[in-house]
Amino acid sequence: MSLSITLTLNGATRAVALDDMRVTLLDLLRERLAMPGTKKGCDRGQCGACTVLVNGKRVNSCLTLAATLDGAEITTIEGLAKGEALHPVQEAFIKADGFQCGYCTPGQIMSAVGLIAEGRAGDDPERIREGMSGNICRCAAYHGITRAVQEATRRMAEEQKGDAA
Amino acid sequence: MKPFDFLQPATIDEALSAWTDGAAWLGGGTNLVDLMKTGAVQPDLVIDITRLPGLNAVEVLPDGTTRIGALVTNADLADHPEITARAPMVAEALLSGASGQLRNAATVAGNILQSPRDAFFAHQEPASDPLASAGSLSVLGAEGTATAVNPSDFCVPLVALDAVVELQGPDGPREIPLAGLHQLPGQGARTALRPGELILALRLPPEAAGFAANARYLKVRDRTSFAFAMASAAAALKIDGGRITAARLALGAVAPKPWRVAEAEEILTGQAPDPELFARAAGAALAGAVEIGGNGWKIDLARRTAARALAMAAAGTPARIPALPASPFGTTAGDHAHA
Numbered sequence: 001m002s003l004s005i006t007l008t009l010n011g012a013t014r015a016v017a018l019d020d021m022r023v024t025l026l027d028l029l030r031e032r033l034a035m036p037g038t039k040k041g042c043d044r045g046q047c048g049a050c051t052v053l054v055n056g057k058r059v060n061s062c063l064t065l066a067a068t069l070d071g072a073e074i075t076t077i078e079g080l081a082k083g084e085a086l087h088p089v090q091e092a093f094i095k096a097d098g099f100q101c102g103y104c105t106p107g108q109i110m111s112a113v114g115l116i117a118e119g120r121a122g123d124d125p126e127r128i129r130e131g132m133s134g135n136i137c138r139c140a141a142y143h144g145i146t147r148a149v150q151e152a153t154r155r156m157a158e159e160q161k162g163d164a165a
Numbered sequence: 166m167k168p169f170d171f172l173q174p175a176t177i178d179e180a181l182s183a184w185t186d187g188a189a190w191l192g193g194g195t196n197l198v199d200l201m202k203t204g205a206v207q208p209d210l211v212i213d214i215t216r217l218p219g220l221n222a223v224e225v226l227p228d229g230t231t232r233i234g235a236l237v238t239n240a241d242l243a244d245h246p247e248i249t250a251r252a253p254m255v256a257e258a259l260l261s262g263a264s265g266q267l268r269n270a271a272t273v274a275g276n277i278l279q280s281p282r283d284a285f286f287a288h289q290e291p292a293s294d295p296l297a298s299a300g301s302l303s304v305l306g307a308e309g310t311a312t313a314v315n316p317s318d319f320c321v322p323l324v325a326l327d328a329v330v331e332l333q334g335p336d337g338p339r340e341i342p343l344a345g346l347h348q349l350p351g352q353g354a355r356t357a358l359r360p361g362e363l364i365l366a367l368r369l370p371p372e373a374a375g376f377a378a379n380a381r382y383l384k385v386r387d388r389t390s391f392a393f394a395m396a397s398a399a400a401a402l403k404i405d406g407g408r409i410t411a412a413r414l415a416l417g418a419v420a421p422k423p424w425r426v427a428e429a430e431e432i433l434t435g436q437a438p439d440p441e442l443f444a445r446a447a448g449a450a451l452a453g454a455v456e457i458g459g460n461g462w463k464i465d466l467a468r469r470t471a472a473r474a475l476a477m478a479a480a481g482t483p484a485r486i487p488a489l490p491a492s493p494f495g496t497t498a499g500d501h502a503h504a
Contacts, residue, residue, distance in 0.1 A: 001170050021171040021211065024198070044199055045267060057240070057269040063198045064270070067171045068191070068213050115265060120244070126488035133390035134264020 005070040009033065010079025018067055025061035025069060026050045029076060037077040037106050041136070048135030051107040051114070052076050058114025060134075077106035080113065088159070089113050089152040098148035100139030111135045112149045116156060123150045166201050173213040177363070181335060183212050184361035190214050192236065193270035195263070196279045205280070215272075220365060223247055229371030235274035235364045239319070240265070242273060251374040253482045254322040254399050258382040261491035262318040264391045274364035277320055277330070277346065278356065281313035281421065282393065299458030300395055304467070306349045306420035309455050314418045315347055318491070321417035322382050322399035324425050326373040334362035343367070347422030355421075376401035376413060380482050383474035384417070384491040385466060394418035396467040397491070398474035402438065409433050414475065416450060419467045426450040429471070438479040440472070447471035 003018045014033065026043070029035040029052070038061060041049030045060040052061045053075040080087035089112050092098070099105045111132060121127035128149045129142070137145060174180040180190075189208035191197055192215060200206040214220075220236040223245045231251055233242060242248055243259035263271065282301045303312045320343065328343040336359070346356055358364075380401035386392040397417035403410045412433035416424040429446040436442050447468045454464040473493065487495040 003171060021169055022166045044202065045195055048264065048266060051266055058266050059270045060195070060266045063194050063267075065171075065191070065194060065198060065211070065213075068173070068194070068215065070173070111266065114269070118240070118244075118265070124488060130390050130489055131265055134266045 003067055005067065007069050007071065008073040009035070010075060016066070021065065021067050023066045025052065025054070025064040025066050025074070028066040029061065029074075035076055035078055038110075039103055039106055041104065041107070046136070047104070047107075048111055049104050049107040051110040051135065053110060053114055056114075056117065058111050075110075075113075077110055080109070087113070088155050089116070089148070092148040092152035092155065093145070096144045096148035096151055098141055098144040099137070100141050104135060104137045104139075108132070108135045108137065108145055112145075112152065115149065116153050121149075121153070123153045125150060128153075167204070167207045169201075169208050170210045171213065172210065173216055175216055175218075177217055177219075177333060177365070180212060180214055180217060180363065181333065181361060183210075184335070185210060186360070188212055188361075190363065192272035192275035193238065193267075195267045195271045196275055200280060214363065225251070229374060231369040231373065233273055233367045233369070235272060235366055237273050239263070239268040239271045239273070239276055243268065249486070251377055252322065252326060252369055252380070253377055253486070254380040254382045254401060255319065255326070255369075257486050257490045258318040258322050258384070258397075258399065260486055261382065261384045273319075273367060276317055277323075277343070277364065277367070278358075279317055281355070282316055299460040300463065301393070301418075302457050302460055303420045304454040304456060304460065304464050305416070305424055305451070306422065307455070307457070308350060309457060310350050311457060312350050312421050314420060315422050316393050316418070317423065318382065318384060318394060318397060318417060320347075320423040321397055321415045322380070322401075323367065323369075324423040325399040325401055325413040325415035326369050326376070329368045329370070330364055331366040331368065332358070332362045333365050334359055338365075340368075343423070344425055349421055375403055375411070378482055379404055379478045381474055381477040382491045383470055383477060383493065385470050385493060389489055389492050389494060396463060396470040398467070398471040400471070400474035400478040402433070402475070402478050404438060404479065407437055409436055409438055412446075414446065414450060414471060416467055416471060419451075419454070419463065426471075428452070433475070438475075440476060443472040443475035443479075446475060 039049040041047035043062045045063040050061040115131045121131040187209035191213045220234040222234045243256045249256045382399045384394045384397040399415045401413040412430045414426045414429045429450040432446045451468045
């Protein structure tokens with residue numbers, strides 16, 4: 001069967017004609033919408049490399065069928081920076097050296113953005129590690145990743161305070 | 166993955182009439198899509214129920230019943246103030262399961278119905294020794310057969326709190342206790358659901374909230390986060406004047422269903438809480454356990470997990486769910502008091 005859906009990808013409306021219901025959001029992004037920033041690791045929901053935001057919540061795009069997403073708002077790693085200005089989480093990953101090979105990094109960053117929005121972890125390193133446990137880093141850059149999430153959490157909280165003042 | 170057709174009904178009636186042999190309901194997809202990738206499940210038709218109206222709310226009814234819609238995500242339920250206030254061990258169990266990403270997608274009904282891991286292992290490693298996964302074989306309720314445990318954390322506190330499942334099917338609505346939803350070998354299908362039935366909601370009876378002050382979920386696993394339980398326990402006590410006036414105990418990852426232990430609850434009721442009592446109750450909980458495939462360690466582990474969970478419950482529900490939910494390596498004073 002075939003199905004037409006419309007979704008918002010990084011702020012732009014995209015009409016997608018699906019000719020196969022098996023297509024996951026991950027494969028849709030990488031193979032059909034020229035957005036290869038989202039990475040395929042395990043393809044089974046265990047590694048987190050494919051993490052994106054769907055309607056503002058972090059999910060594994062490898063376990064999300066594209067057919068379910070009519071009307072959804074998707075944010076990928078390509079949609080975080082504003083022009084040349086990096087997102088605070090991206091900047092924090094660079095500053096804190098939160099990666100080595102970089103393959104898991106888009107998923108780590110999207111997961112961190114989702115975690116910070118959830119607001120459960122704050123800047124407590126133990127809660128951050130627990131909250132980021134769905135993202136595997138086989139280079140084991142976990143120390144830097146945790147510091148990056150702490151740093152970004154603090155900076156985004158300060159910016160929010162500044163905006164409110 | 167085998168090709169399939171896809172429907173996204175807008176009403177419950179539409180969904181029920183779309184059901185056909187070989188169809189599968191799709192919620193968050195975290196279990197179903199995974200199993201479809203392995204070939205363990207091969208539906209001809211996937212019916213996405215996530216757009217059905219009215220299944221997304223958590224509400225407390227006038228009589229004190231908590232009603233939880235089938236499509237509430239694990240993350241939203243764990244964060245819901247009525248759940249953290251009235252059934253904190255349910256929130257702790259949810260937060261001890263899977264990852265942040267999976268909890269954002271996984272639904273209440275999907276969690277309850279998630280497949281035992283044998284389906285996963287059977288298709289993942291067809292040539293492997295079936296006993297290699299003995300850690301996930303049941304030591305209770307399986308009558309010595311090699312039957313995978315129910316992997317849900319969520320179900321364990323739910324069954325301890327007498328949760329009821331509301332169903333809607335081709336023959337109309339009905340409800341069953343959660344304790345009767347999963348079936349043992351010899352009882353027929355894995356669940357008591359009839360073909361084409363949908364879970365609409367879960368209900369926690371008003372009495373559940375009476376345990377909120379002394380309720381914990383404890384989960385022992387290979388690693389502290391994002392792992393299935395090797396043994397788990399939900400323990401809830403009502404303590405009045407230094408005596409336990411009511412007790413609930415259920416075990417996870419030991420049986421094909423969440424395993425409520427009435428014998429242990431009887432031993433606890435009327436007694437003063439102390440470690441010797443908890444050890445005796447936990448011993449009774451595992452009295453009928455049978456080792457299979459060399460997993461006798463699971464029996465010892467479950468017994469100690471149950472005793473520890475009871476001690477943690479007696480110490481009091483922490484004001485905030487610990488950084489490592491349901492972990493024996495908790496960081497609250499309550500956790501350390503009985504370490």
